[in-house]
Amino acid sequence: MSRPEAVLTAATFASRLKALHAGPRIAVALSGGADSLSLLVLCAQWAAKKSKSRFVIAYTVDHGLRKEAAAEARACGRMAKTLGVSHRVLRWKGEKPASGIQAAARDARYALLAEACRRDKIDDLLTAHHLDDQAETFLMRLARGSGVDGLAAMASERPLEHGVRLLRPLLDVPRENLRAIVARAGLSAI
DSSP: OOOOOSSOOHHHHHHHHHHTTOOSEEEEEOOSSHHHHHHHHHHHHHHHHTTTTOEEEEEEEEOSSSTTHHHHHHHHHHHHHHTTOEEEEEEOOSOOOSSOHHHHHHHHHHHHHHHHHHHTTOOEEEOOOOHHHHHHHHHHHHHTTOOTGGGOOOOSEEEOGGGOEEEOTTTTSOHHHHHHHHHHTTOOOO
8 A cells, every 4th residue: 555645535545445456345344433434434435426336335243242232333323324324233143252252253253244245245345454553463463472474464455254355445544544534524433
């Protein structure tokens, strides 16, 4: 990716998706935080440019680990509706592990998201990982003593199950730029 823009516009975002060879049907992993909400705003603007050929759906995963999660998932649905984007809540059902819960939740989340994409005939799932996430990942891996391979940055794309690709179009964008997108859209993140 190139140098981040001071203001990420719909046009520059569309260029990022084109560089990643994103298809006309995309899904957004929406947690309701400022990062994923800014991604949803950008995707809604992208879809509006050629509304007949482009489709966006937002998926929110309710892990069932906090009592607030269901209400937050409903709030995500309202945000998506405000932007004219379809939304679906995906629930992690069944027994939860007693230990390693974060890793298990991450694995369950990506499995649920990939399965939803397969079902909806969507090849590309977008997440809002950004520059600050890259730095945090590097520092955590460094602190754990990772070798050179372990210190590699997150990739802008990687395969998931069912032929779905995970795309990260915001990896060089600072968090503050994403928060500005949400503010300009007049929305409030969870």
